[in-house]
Amino acid sequence: MKLPVKTVERLGRYRRLLLKYQYLEKPYIFSRDLARMLNINPVHVRRDLMLLGVSGSHAKGYDVRNLIDQVSIKLECLIKKDACIVGFGHLGRTVFDLFVEGGTPINISAIFDVSPKSINHTYFGVKCYSIEKLEAVISEKKITLAILAFTGDDVDTIKDLLVACGIKGILNLTSQPIDLPGHVHHEEFDLRTSLIRLTYFSDV
C-alpha cells in the first residue's frame, strides 16, 4: 500500500531539511519548528510523524538522526535506484548536480547525449554514452528509471525505446507530452507551462 502523493512530498521535504541538521552537536528538533521552516501546517507534520511511529521528547523534541532513518525507510530510499539522464544540456546537468550534491534517492549510472563534446567523457565517475547505445547500456547496467532532459522532437522515439528496455519510471522534463503504458510511472515537469502560468496569474 503506497502512501498518498502529498505525504510522500512532505516526508521528502522533512528528510531534506533534517539532512542539513544531522551534524549539529545536539540534533533534536520540535515538530513546530519543522512545520515553520517548511511552511507546512503543524497538524500535518504531527500526523506524518505519528505515521512514522516515532515519538519525541517534550523537552528536546525529535531525534533528528532517528527521524531521518525512519523517513528514509518509509520512502524506501535507503537503497538508491539506478537512473539515467537522457540529454546532457543545462537541464540534464541540473539533475546531475543534485545527484552529485547528495541526498537524492537516485544513483545516476549513465548519461546519454548526442554531442561529441560530452560522449565518452566521465563526470564524477559517470560515463556519458552516445544515444545510440541507450538500449545496450540500460540493459547492461540494469537501469530502471530515466530522466528525460533533452529538447527537440524525438521524445516519442526515445520513450518507446525506454519502455522496450523495461524502464519502470520516467521523469519527463522535455515540455513535450508523452503517453506511457500503465505499468510505467510518469512524473512530468513542463517549464514552458510554468512560465505561462507565471505571466497569466501574476497581477502585472
Added chain:
Amino acid sequence: MKLPVKTVERLGRYRRLLLKYQYLEKPYIFSRDLARMLNINPVHVRRDLMLLGVSGSHAKGYDVRNLIDQVSIKLECLIKKDACIVGFGHLGRTVFDLFVEGGTPINISAIFDVSPKSINHTYFGVKCYSIEKLEAVISEKKITLAILAFTGDDVDTIKDLLVACGIKGILNLTSQPIDLPGHVHHEEFDLRTSLIRLTYFSDV
C-alpha cells in the same frame, strides 16, 4: 475573471504546438488532431476552442494562425512581461535558453548571479549583474517577474528583496520553500521532490 489553471495550461500547450505548424503551406488543424498530439481528452479541446470563440470548418478544421492569435489574446501573452533570472547556473541557463528559443510569454531583461565569470557579461543582449545590484536594476528596468534558479540557502533574503522591489510573481525553482505575501503570485517546481516521487511510485 481569470481562467482556471487547467484551462490556462491546456491553452499554453495548444499555443506551443500551433506555433510549430504556423509556417506550413495550409495551416489548418482538426480539434481531434490537436487532442491526439497532446494526449488531451478531445471533449476538453472542443470546449476550450468554444471558449475562445473560434469556429472551424468541417472540411479543413481550424485556421492555425487565427487560433494562435486567439489563444495569445486569451492568455494575455501578446505583450511579453519583463522578468529576471536570479542564479545563472545550469537551471538559470535552461530558463534563458527557452526564452532565447522563443514562444514564451516572458522577456528576460536582466540576469543576476554571484559568479565573476558571468557578471558584466551579456548573453543574447541580456546583461548579467551582480546580485548586489538586484534592487537598482529591477527598479530601473521595471521588472515585474522573477525566476529563482539558484542553489543555496539565501532564498529568504532574496525573496524579501524581490517583494520589497514590488515583484508581482515568482517562479521558485530552488527546492527551498518560500512564504510570499498574498499579492505576489507563486509558482514552484521542486526537482528534488520530483525525484523522490519518481523513485517511490515507480515499481522498482
